[in-house]
Each structure stands twice: as structure tokens, then as C-alpha cells.
Amino acid sequence: MDIERRLAVLDLNARYAEAIDEGRLEEWPDFFTDDGRYRITTAENVEQGLPLPIVYATSRAMLRDRVKALREANIYEAQRYRHVLGPARIELGADGMLHARTGFMVARIMHTGETALFATGTYRDRIVEAGDAPRFAERTVILDSRQIDTLLAIPL
Amino acid sequence: MDIERRLAVLDLNARYAEAIDEGRLEEWPDFFTDDGRYRITTAENVEQGLPLPIVYATSRAMLRDRVKALREANIYEAQRYRHVLGPARIELGADGMLHARTGFMVARIMHTGETALFATGTYRDRIVEAGDAPRFAERTVILDSRQIDTLLAIPL
Amino acid sequence: MDIERRLAVLDLNARYAEAIDEGRLEEWPDFFTDDGRYRITTAENVEQGLPLPIVYATSRAMLRDRVKALREANIYEAQRYRHVLGPARIELGADGMLHARTGFMVARIMHTGETALFATGTYRDRIVEAGDAPRFAERTVILDSRQIDTLLAIPL
Amino acid sequence: MNIHERTTHERTIQRSWPSDGLTRIPYWIYSDRDLYEEEQAKIFRGDTWTFLCLEAELPRPNTFRTANLGDMPIVVTRDKDGAIHAFENRCAHRGSLLCLKERGEAREIVCVYHNWTYDLEGKLTGVAFRRGIAGKGGMPADCRPDSHGPRRLRVEIFAGLVFGTMSERVAPIEPYLGPEIAAKVRRVMKAPAKLLGGYSQMLPGNWKLYMENVKDSYHASLLHMFFTTFRLNRLSQKGGLVISEHGDHHISYSYTADVAGKEYEQAGMRSANADYGKLEAPELLESVDEFGDGVGLQILSVFPGFVLQQIRNCLAVRRVVPQGLDRTELAWTCFGFEGDDEEMTELRLRQSNLIGPSGLISMEDGAATGFVQRGIRGATDWESVVEMGGNGTASEESRVSEAAVRGFWKSYRRHMKL
Amino acid sequence: MNIHERTTHERTIQRSWPSDGLTRIPYWIYSDRDLYEEEQAKIFRGDTWTFLCLEAELPRPNTFRTANLGDMPIVVTRDKDGAIHAFENRCAHRGSLLCLKERGEAREIVCVYHNWTYDLEGKLTGVAFRRGIAGKGGMPADCRPDSHGPRRLRVEIFAGLVFGTMSERVAPIEPYLGPEIAAKVRRVMKAPAKLLGGYSQMLPGNWKLYMENVKDSYHASLLHMFFTTFRLNRLSQKGGLVISEHGDHHISYSYTADVAGKEYEQAGMRSANADYGKLEAPELLESVDEFGDGVGLQILSVFPGFVLQQIRNCLAVRRVVPQGLDRTELAWTCFGFEGDDEEMTELRLRQSNLIGPSGLISMEDGAATGFVQRGIRGATDWESVVEMGGNGTASEESRVSEAAVRGFWKSYRRHMKL
Amino acid sequence: MNIHERTTHERTIQRSWPSDGLTRIPYWIYSDRDLYEEEQAKIFRGDTWTFLCLEAELPRPNTFRTANLGDMPIVVTRDKDGAIHAFENRCAHRGSLLCLKERGEAREIVCVYHNWTYDLEGKLTGVAFRRGIAGKGGMPADCRPDSHGPRRLRVEIFAGLVFGTMSERVAPIEPYLGPEIAAKVRRVMKAPAKLLGGYSQMLPGNWKLYMENVKDSYHASLLHMFFTTFRLNRLSQKGGLVISEHGDHHISYSYTADVAGKEYEQAGMRSANADYGKLEAPELLESVDEFGDGVGLQILSVFPGFVLQQIRNCLAVRRVVPQGLDRTELAWTCFGFEGDDEEMTELRLRQSNLIGPSGLISMEDGAATGFVQRGIRGATDWESVVEMGGNGTASEESRVSEAAVRGFWKSYRRHMKL
Numbered sequence A, B, C: 001m002d003i004e005r006r007l008a009v010l011d012l013n014a015r016y017a018e019a020i021d022e023g024r025l026e027e028w029p030d031f032f033t034d035d036g037r038y039r040i041t042t043a044e045n046v047e048q049g050l051p052l053p054i055v056y057a058t059s060r061a062m063l064r065d066r067v068k069a070l071r072e073a074n075i076y077e078a079q080r081y082r083h084v085l086g087p088a089r090i091e092l093g094a095d096g097m098l099h100a101r102t103g104f105m106v107a108r109i110m111h112t113g114e115t116a117l118f119a120t121g122t123y124r125d126r127i128v129e130a131g132d133a134p135r136f137a138e139r140t141v142i143l144d145s146r147q148i149d150t151l152l153a154i155p156l
Numbered sequence D, E, F: 001m002n003i004h005e006r007t008t009h010e011r012t013i014q015r016s017w018p019s020d021g022l023t024r025i026p027y028w029i030y031s032d033r034d035l036y037e038e039e040q041a042k043i044f045r046g047d048t049w050t051f052l053c054l055e056a057e058l059p060r061p062n063t064f065r066t067a068n069l070g071d072m073p074i075v076v077t078r079d080k081d082g083a084i085h086a087f088e089n090r091c092a093h094r095g096s097l098l099c100l101k102e103r104g105e106a107r108e109i110v111c112v113y114h115n116w117t118y119d120l121e122g123k124l125t126g127v128a129f130r131r132g133i134a135g136k137g138g139m140p141a142d143c144r145p146d147s148h149g150p151r152r153l154r155v156e157i158f159a160g161l162v163f164g165t166m167s168e169r170v171a172p173i174e175p176y177l178g179p180e181i182a183a184k185v186r187r188v189m190k191a192p193a194k195l196l197g198g199y200s201q202m203l204p205g206n207w208k209l210y211m212e213n214v215k216d217s218y219h220a221s222l223l224h225m226f227f228t229t230f231r232l233n234r235l236s237q238k239g240g241l242v243i244s245e246h247g248d249h250h251i252s253y254s255y256t257a258d259v260a261g262k263e264y265e266q267a268g269m270r271s272a273n274a275d276y277g278k279l280e281a282p283e284l285l286e287s288v289d290e291f292g293d294g295v296g297l298q299i300l301s302v303f304p305g306f307v308l309q310q311i312r313n314c315l316a317v318r319r320v321v322p323q324g325l326d327r328t329e330l331a332w333t334c335f336g337f338e339g340d341d342e343e344m345t346e347l348r349l350r351q352s353n354l355i356g357p358s359g360l361i362s363m364e365d366g367a368a369t370g371f372v373q374r375g376i377r378g379a380t381d382w383e384s385v386v387e388m389g390g391n392g393t394a395s396e397e398s399r400v401s402e403a404a405v406r407g408f409w410k411s412y413r414r415h416m417k418l
């Protein structure tokens, strides 16, 4: 695949990670299409063929609802993430979308200064290139671990 | 060096890391040439000029033997790795091969959910471009730490 | 922006990280311009609009002074870092320099073998392309955490 | 100085239970180092029943699953005839774990260390080279290694839930639960469960802080603003609190129909948050009255560490596993019923946004245990106030009450003889 | 074997203080598990004053900041009238932390768990649904939850520094400091402070090892080679050691003017390092005599865990917060003065290269606590030698002395009755 | 409740050794908090010899290496005359570590904290500013800081192995080992060692679990399937078990020649794995009979924590370093002999695939200690069964025996007076 398109995907990943790591959650839904799907689950559930998600949204509107809840309703201590990504594997899917798989590590830094390796896993993405910038038609976050420390408030 | 070749190396690294992180160990030997060499050692041994390896293979056949042992003989708890790579430094070697140095961090996730920063270090590679895809004529894994937690079963 | 320039920045990041991770501190000042600025601070100070740095240099000469102190004056146990970088966001600044933002995770490995996730944060860079290779006119290291384990001797 | 005196003295202060009975909980109970091991022996390995897994997690003969009795590792199996057994996950020989996986298929269990073998009842069936080799070595004929465990648990299955205990004395599970609790367990487990999946949370607090949280009907609508704002649960909604005879178990429930009260708004509760507005995607809260009784929320707990949850159509079991003085694993397993169609499953999955580590109405609970664990660091000789709804542990209609929390301590003290 | 005897026996050995008074410190003092909690009660929550924050950290009415009294969490507030208060960061109800942030604005404090409310004095002002809902539930009329804390601290502000204590008996802050220390605190806090920022270090050693390090005027120029090489501080420079009456507090100071002595070179000290050469960028060490007395270095400590630092124009307060037996948080806050112009601020910021976790003359201190903690692992029944400058705790001109370290132990033993 | 009684009571239960002597090991021995410190004093700092390093690790005069006596840090040095010394890695002054590196060159040792200096025998040679500066400060003339350590160890070199002890009473190393063990140490250390390198493993279990594993000749061919499959070691191969007089030390050995027995296959051992097939690259197992006696495997252990390994031509020393109740560092150093040609070195390096954290026949051992540590969490009042080969600790030809494990406990109890 030509380099331009690959770089466009890397750039999408970069902007997505940066928006979250810098706490700009309001921008997060806009990385998805209107009917974009976002799901966090665990490798254990996937391997067992079980559908249970940790977070599950089937539209950008649902993502906005979650952001609003995180801003106005939910209680959690101030914290930030730091994403680093593994190399992305990108292919052109039969559906005409770009299919990408990218590994990640996310550190969580609490306001107290406590830093921990919080989550690792893979992004499984279907990306549409239409319009100004590519968007996620679907982003599935598969966590390597079955276990979350305390809570998972900020999206991954 | 032209971007195509650089990307080919990044792609090799990406596919290698993904195969291991997804547990497809059977594919691992095929990233090497027939007489490909694979060695894991520590920065401490390297600095002292001592040759002791943690893992040492001098042919793809030996890698296959290790995979077979890991599948059929050795006992270790279910676990997976997650690789993230530092930026790769690539040069054209006098031997006509590509010489690459890439830093890495590997997290280990146990079936229990326990996640830890398991290993960090550098890949020192000699890569041949002949044929369909580039392959490792030699991959040396230099661990930053002299110490391994419990065991190192899955290759790095 | 054209790929060449992007790759030149990635290459600068790569060489910088490698020089530090391999302990070649003497090379570190040369990644900066003569009047290059280097500053380490915390996200907490930045958010409060407070100027206190952890390390603060306003010239390459100051960086050399620090390297000399680390080599000849300061006492700290043998240790090394391992950098992995998040994807870089690069823009052309009004000042004609390249402005880059890159997230990072740094592991610290003590001579005893103890490995820990030592620091996470962002590089905020202003890069001049003049001459043979790009250099940092300014590199600000913003740590996500307000807390450092034991000491921060080797630069980030 | 005479250390010994000092030590004794200190302890005595610490260990005395406040005179006010169940309305005051001393904070040392969450941080005393020696207490942890004592709880393991007297409560988890004592005269209590622990939920091990859903029967559905052992779908076929010759399957196993690992679980815990407090922090003691357990194996649960379904043998070739379909019977369910549970025993210590500890080899009779030298104590190695027998099962190294969460779940799997097995006709026998082989310890990896020296290949001693067990059947699925946990009976030792083979000792490698027991008679030695070529007449040399091996084990004395009179040695009875099978007498060294693994200890087998008493197991009972109630409404598709597998419970186990080390106690010979404790009553069978149904009387242990009591009629009211038993009935409400049956209410939720109305049909064979169909697994949807699971995950776990590591909580930064003592296990008792989580159990208090679960039994605390007072906090739900105050801590979980999402709950209140969307009237999923308000104390003003019709509902009640059921507490079993000795305080051990509880149910907190409420009806979906909202009396449209304005109590929260009048009281100016943060959690009422009048101007929050609507959801852009209200389908998140779509639900059906599958139990046909209008009860939209039923949180049920069984002493010491089991929770059965019905939030609308989102059903889950939670296992509370102590992992040390101030770490607790909370293991969630969600399920629907065999016969759920795709639409119903989708409904349950969408509602699962409400629960777990990212749950819009549950994420706060995990953190709350930590807020208390940290808040009381300097107050080991102080105590909490648990006086909402008076000092009793009786069932009542009002959930503006901490009666169920007092019930927990009533039964805790009985088991700990404290 | 009779365990009990063994245990007692062991302890007795361990716990006896050496006969040589303050010149020998037993190593078990840094590693005894039970001692930690005892120190929290007898020292940090005992008859001592703890520095909480700078007054400047509460810039406006209705602001708060969290702090610590030992490892007990504290809230410091400035109320609407500008008065400063401090109280436990623990809810009266069930003990949750009240403030979850380092700092912020607030007119009242609402506990997140059940929305009980407090004013900025720490007084309980509201209990959610205290009277229940629709006449059901709620709290008995005679219940007095406010009697259950958070405990309020005695607070005093001295020269812009906010101190707090749990003790009713301890003297007010100024007599607690004593005239000499008080005067030198005033010397540094000569004008309203302007915050420059902060950070913290997690030290791998017991908190007492850091306090010894601070009071150890003997180590400074020997461990910190940068100090010596650039004659920022040499024991041969004019200066002295001030120790308060009971040993509690100390000052180590020296004049900038160098007698150009060659003692270090003659003694062949590693730290003298004659051939080190010059700085390429000497501006790093540029400074002005802002206090007008030629004193370039004044390190001042207040028992148990406060440090006020003047290194040239680099001013900082340091809070020592125990985080367990062998972990200690060292929290730095740097400041200048209102009215500092840009140039002066730049000067202070440049000098801040000398301090903190990367400080050219301070990075060693953090590690040193770990060197000792690890060095004594096999020597709990041995003791250190603290005999530089004899066995007394009096002020003296020479800093080739461990008098201030002995002073620390004098007051430690008094508080611990050890 | 009377706590004190409770505590005492609990302990007494816990601490009583089972009546069955050495055939039953109580599980509290691996998890009792107080026991750890007691073992450090009575065993590692008691009447035992600890392996410190190979003589070859101090290649030249004026070199040093750090090591451990249990968890006490040690410095081993070779002085300018080539003599080897060992002493505590703890400064006489305030207890700082003296050496901060694993190894290096040094003519003297300077403590970084206050620059006190030591010679390579560990003798204090200099106290910075002992006489003060300009007649002020400094140390009283009668102060004898050198009397405060570092404590020097008794050191003996046996066959190129450096051993140290804190005990005055323990016999010299050769009688300590006894004639049989000494002979087999000499057998392996047949020529000056040439270092090949090292690494370490952090094991998730108590140190005693690893020592049991090493002495457990019964597990080798059952746990390590690779061993068995390729007939590197089968219990049916000719070999034996040597146990020193008091049980302290052991050797397990076997001859390379295989009797081609089918015992494992007949017994249906998982580890026999008949249909495993051949290696694609059999050169992995190429070896030469360098000791000329046909013994292909000799595992030798010296109480409390030393292992000398010969697996074919793969030679290593292993140091067992307790790092807490349930963490143990296992430090490996591999070596060949001076005069090995390239081919011989390559042979050893290839065989090193068998050992260490990735060793095809050793990776299981590290994990096994964790399997037991976790398996016994709920069974502190239970015990393991160590009755293979009866109840004795005598040498025997059969390795289907746990005699060497019983030997370990015999000597453990002697030292602990348990």
C-alpha cells in the first residue's frame, strides 16, 4: 500500500493517542464516524468467544454521552494516560476500508504522582478514508489482561 | 537509504513482534534464514566481553526445536507478551546486509491478569533482503537487565 | 509536510534516545544548537503556570557542564535508560522551525537488574534544520508525574 | 524500656470493639496485620459458604475451573458423570498448585511437579514410581499420602450457583441463605444461565470495605450520580431492604416506576444534577421487565463475599477475593439465559456499560474502597458512624438506612468471636 | 520450642538503646516493623508541629490544599474570611478522604461517598437525608456524627509558613522553634513568598535517614563534590551550627566568602578534585546577596520533618512524608518573593539546577538514604558511630560535627520514651 | 477478647514441628513472617559457609566483587598481594554500602557518604577530618570507630571457590563439606576456571523451596520432560544420591550411558512422551566426556545456599539469595576452563541452552517454587509428604528418593533449633 495512506493511519493513531493523553476527551468522539463502533474487551473473552464488553458504543452519540458522564457525573481521581504504540499492521480490507492492528502500552499517572503500567493490548480498527481525514468505523480495544486496577474511566 | 527499504525493515519488526505477541510461535523461525543466528544475552555480559547466552541458536532448525519444546515439553504458566519498539536505526553494512538496532520494551501478561514490565533492551540485527521478504541472518537480543523474573520461555 | 523532513525528525529522536540509552552522554549536547534550551519540568507545574524546572539549561555549554558533573562530580549508582517513543506530531512553526510533540516512556534499569517504569511524558521541541542534521533549538521535557524515584541523574 | 508491655498495651487498645455495638466500626479492623490471616481461617475457611462459579462455567463432563475460598486456591470440577466437586488446588505431596489454568478439559489432573495424579473428585490416584524402579527407592508400603489432601469441600448447587465450604457444621446452602434470600436468588436465576463473559478489578482496599459498599443502600444514589440523574435508582423510588435473620445476607431492590419525586433536587444533592440534560443515545438505558415484577434493580449479597446483581437486564455474579490486607480482587461474570435471542443479548451487552471497571454506575465503588483505606491511615483508634436507620439489622422499606451494613458486622463479629 | 520466649528475647535485644547515649544509633531503629506505627502516634500525631504548606499556597479565600501529618492525610483551607484551618482528610461518617485533589477552590467540602458536607473549618454541616425520606429511614435525632471528626488541628502561621499539630499540650510555634531558629526562619521569609513550583522525590529509605542527612553538616562537602569543587560550601568556610535547646531543630550555615583554604586538597579528599576545572557556563552559579549578611547557605530543620533551605538565591521548603518503613516522600516547594523582577526569578530558576532530584548538589542525598537502608540489612543488632564533634548537642562554630544529628536523636528518644 | 492469648495460641499451633520427623514439613515454614529474620541470623550469619564467588571473578590484585551472606551485603576483595578477603558491605560510620558496583578495580575503598577509607582487608584506614579543621570539630581522640565494623568474614578458598562465614566455631571448609562432597567439588573444578558469564532469576518463592527443588532427585525427570525425552537424565539411568553425614550437602549424579529402559513409557509418564520425535538440530546435545568417568550429570549442593552444576559440559555455580519471605534471587555464573579451545567453548555455550531462565531443562524449577508458594496459601497448618525412599537421609543408589530433601531439613532444624 502506498506510503501516504500508511502515514495517514499512523497520523490518525497519533492524534487519537495525543487527544486522550492530553485529556481532550471532547475530541475523542470525532475520531469516529457517526455510526462508529467502539468496544473494549479482554483477550480472554475473545478467546472464549464471549461477547462481554467493558465499554461498548455503537454510535458517536454514545461516545459523547460517555464523555459527558465522565465530565459531569462520574467520580474518579485526577489521572492521565500515556500511550506508546507498537508498529501498526495495515491492510486493505475486502470492505474497501483500511484494516489496522496496532499494539499498545498505556501507563496511568495519578495526580499523586504514582505511575503504573496500566494496560496493554491491541487496537483492531476498520478505518474509512472518506472526507478530510480518516476516521474509525470501528475500533476494538482488546486488553491482554483480564484485570483492571481500580477502574477504567478515561477511554483507551 | 531509500524509504522503501526502511519501511521493509520496520515491517519485518512489526510482523515479528505481532507473531510473538499473538502466540504464533510456529511462525517465529521463518523470520530467519536457514542458517540464521538468534541469541539472547545481557548488556552486562556484553560489556564484560563474556559470551554466555540465555538462548542461543545457530540455525532455523534449532529455533524450530525450541518452539517444539515450548509446545510439547516445557511447563510454564499461560502468558503473553506485548512488544513496543523504540525507533529503529538502520544502516547498510559492509557485508551488504542491512544492519538495524531497535530498542524495545516487553510487558508480560500472565493468565491471572498480572501485568509487568518484563524486559527491555535492544535488537541488533543483520538482515538479508533476498527473496520475497527480508529475513534475519542474525538477531541478537541484548537485555538491559541481568535479571529475569521467574523464567523466559516465550522468545523475545 | 513532506516525508523526508518528517523522517529527519524521527531520525533525530531516534539518535537522541539511542545516545542516552547507550550511555553516550558526551554526544548529548551536540543534539542542540549553541544557544539551545533544555528544560525538564512537570505537567503539574505547567498546568499551574509555575516556571520551576527540574533541569534547566540555556546553552549547549551548560549541557556540557552537566555531563561533566555527571561524569566527574555526582555520585549515583550505575543505571541505564530505555526510551520508547509515542508517535510524533510535527508541524511547521511560524518561526520557520519544525515544532514536534512526542510522547515517551522511559524504563530505568539499575546495575542490580531492577527494572522500573521510571518516567513518562512529552517532548515539546523546536527544531532547526540548518546544516548537516536537524538540531534542537529547544527541547522541553514535560513529565506526567510530579514524583521522581530516588533521583534523576541521566538526562531524559 | 519494656517493649513487651508497650506492645501488649497497644494491641489491647486497638482490639477492643466500641461499646456502641454495631453503630460504630473501629478503623483498625481494616488495617490490622494479624487480623487478615485470622479472617481467612475463621470466616472463609470457617462456617460459611463461598460462591465458587456458575454451573454454566462447567458446561460438559470432564471440565474444571479454578476458584478461591478467601485466598485459598480451589479447583472446581465436573466429573465424567456430570457431578460437580471442589477441592483445594494443592497437591498432597509437596503442595504445588494442581491446576495452572482458569478453566479447561481434563479426565484426570496431573501435578506438574512429580506427576502425581488425581481424579476429578480430588482423590489421589497415582504416585509416580511409588514402588521405586527396579526394586529400589519408592515409598514405604504403609505411607498414606492421600491422607494429606487436597482437602475436599462440601459442595452444593443452588439455582445454578455452585457454593463450597470447608465446614462440616454449617447448615446446607438453602437454610444458610434463608427463605427470603433463597427466593430472590431463584427469581434471578430463573432459567439456565448463558455465559456472556467476565473480567476482574483489583481494588485498593480491604475486602470488608467492598462488602460494606455493596450492602450500603444509602450510598448508591449519592455516590453514583449517573444512577440518580437518570432515575435508575433513587432512594425515593419504591423499594426496600431485606436482611436475613442473623444479618449475614441482604437484598436491596427498587421498582423501575419512578414516583417522580423531587427529594434530591430539594435537598440540593450534587447527584440530582437537575440540569444534566438527556442522553443523546437513550438506547443505552432501554430495558425490558423480564422478571415481570417491575423490580428494576436487585442487589443481593451472601456473607462473606458473594454478590448477585440484577440491574435492569444486566445480570452478573461478583466474587470478592481478598489478596492481602489492602488489596481485593473483584471478579465479575455476566450472563444471560439460554434462549435469549440476539436482540436480548444485545440489550444486555449495551446495559453492561453500566457495570464493571468502566461502569457508568459502578466505577466509583472500586475507588471508594481506596478512599476509605487512605482516609483512615491516621485514625486506627477511631471509628466510623453507621447509624442511618438506627442501630438495628431488620429488613425495612426504606433504603435510607445502613441496616444491611450493620448486618454484615453482626455476622462478622459472630464468626470472629470479636 | 517455646516460640514466645524466643520472640520476647529477640525483641529485648533489639529494643535496648546502646549505653553510649547519643553517639551510637542502633540499626534496628530503621527497620523495626512495629516502630513505624508507634512513631506516627508518638511523634507526628504527638507533641510536635508539622509544616503543612506555605501561606502562599492558599492564595485566596475559599481555597484548600492537602498535606500530611506523618502519613495521616490532612486538608488545609483558607475560609471565606481568609482564616486558615487544617483538619483530618477523613469523613466523619465512614472515613473516606474528603479532598481528592492536591489543591483547589471550594466554598464547602462535599464527601463524594454519601455527600455529607463540611465547611472550610472542617465542621460537619450536612448529613444527606438525615431525617430520611417521606418520614422513613434517616438518622436517630440523638445521633451526633459531628463528634466523630474529622479532628481539627491546632494551626499557627509563622512568617508565612503554616504549621499544624494534633497536640493540645505542645507550646505555640514560636517558643517551639526557640529564639534562634525563629529568627533564622524570619531571615529567609523576609517578604511574602511567590510560588515558583514543586516536585517530589520518593526516597528508598526510612524517613529518619533523611532527617539525619539534613542535619549532618559533616557530609555536605564530602558527599556533594560539586559543592566542594566550586566552593559553594566547604567545612573550612566560615559558618556554624545552631542547635535548639532540646536538640529538636538545627541550622547549618556558611558565608559565601571563601577563606580559600586548601584543607580538602591537603587531606586529599575525593571531593576537592583540584583538577576539575572551570564551568563553561559559570552563570549557573551567579547569585546576589539578597539577605545582605553574606550568608550563602542556610539549611534549617524543624523536628520532626521540615526543612527550610537557602542556597544562594534558591529558596525551598521540603516536607518529609513517611510512606512506610523504608519509603519516604520528600516534597519540594520552591519560592521567591513578590516583587522579584524577571531577572531575579531567572536567577532563582537557574540556581534550581543545584537542588531536587537532579540537583547538582542534592541528587546524592536521596540515594544516600538507600545506601544506608541496604547497607545495614544484616546488622540490626549493630549501631552507627555519631561522634564527630564529641557527644554533645550544643551549637558550635565548626561544622565538622554531628552535633545536630545527635540533637535529632535526643528529641526522638524524648518523644518515643526510648 | 484477649488478643494476647489469641496470638500466643496461634503461634504455638503454627510453630510445633510435626511428630513424623523429617517426612512431614509444615507449610508455615515457608510463610511465617518472623522466621525470615531468624533464618538470616541463625543460618546465613550462623555456623555455615556461604559460597561468595569464583576465585576467577577476582582475576588480578586490587579487584573486588560484591556478594551476599543471606541478605547481608558483602564485599570480596583480592588485595595487592593477591590475598582474598571478605567483609560486610557496610561502613563503620553510619552504615552506608561501601561498594556500589558488582565488581571493579580498587586500591582502597572510599565510602561515598563521608569519605571514610578502607583497605582491601576491610580495615578502616581514614576518617575524614578526624582531627577537625583548624583545631575545631573532629572526633574525640579516644573514639575507636574501627571497632564498629565492617565485620570481616572468615574466608577459605577451596578448589577455586571462595567461601565465607561469620562464624568462629564452624569447622574449616573441607571438613564442613566432608570427604565425599569435597572430592566431587574437586572433580568439577579440575582446572582454573574461565568465566563465561552470568545472569540471575528472581524466583517467586521462599528460598527453601528452591533448595528443596535442587535436592529433589525425584522431580528432575518428571518435571523436566525435555530431560527425560532425550534421556539426558532418567531415574532409570545408573547413578545415585550422595548425602553428607549430617544431611547438609548432597550430590545427585547419573551416567550418560542409558540402560535404554522403558520404565517411564511403561508407567505412562507424561514426561516420557514416546512420540516426541527427534531434534532437528541434535548438535544441541553434543557433548564430550571431559571428566573421563562417564558421569553426564552431577548436581551438588552445599548447605545453606550453594549449587555446583555439571550437566554434560555445561558448568555453573548458583547462589541462592533470599530477598524476602517469598522472593529469592538465583544468581548463575557459568564457566569453562583455561585452555578450552574455541570449539570446546562453543560446545559449552550451545549446551547452556539447557540451563538458566530459558533452560530447556531448568526453566520449570524457577516457576515450581511459585507453584508451591501459591498452592499452600490456605494450608499453613498442613504439611508436605517427603517419604520417597523412606524416612532416612543416607546416601543411596536410587534417586527415586527424597533422602536429600530430608537431609536439608535435618540440618535446617539443627541450625534453627526447631
Ligand code: FES
Pocket (backbone or CB within 6 Å): D091, D092, D093, D094, D095, D096, D111, D112, D113, D114, D115, D116
Ligand atoms: S508436588 Fe505434586 S507431585 Fe510432587
Ligand code: FES
Pocket (backbone or CB within 6 Å): E091, E092, E093, E094, E095, E096, E111, E112, E113, E114, E115, E116
Ligand atoms: S463516608 Fe463521607 S459521606 Fe459517607
Ligand code: FES
Pocket (backbone or CB within 6 Å): F091, F092, F093, F094, F095, F096, F111, F112, F113, F114, F115, F116
Ligand atoms: S557512612 Fe561511610 S563515611 Fe559516613
Ligand SMILES: [Fe+3]
Pocket (backbone or CB within 6 Å): D213, D219, D220, D223, D224, D361, D362, D365
Ligand atoms: Fe455502589
Ligand SMILES: [Fe+3]
Pocket (backbone or CB within 6 Å): E213, E219, E220, E223, E224, E361, E362, E365
Ligand atoms: Fe546533602
Ligand SMILES: [Fe+3]
Pocket (backbone or CB within 6 Å): F213, F219, F220, F223, F224, F361, F362, F365
Ligand atoms: Fe529441576
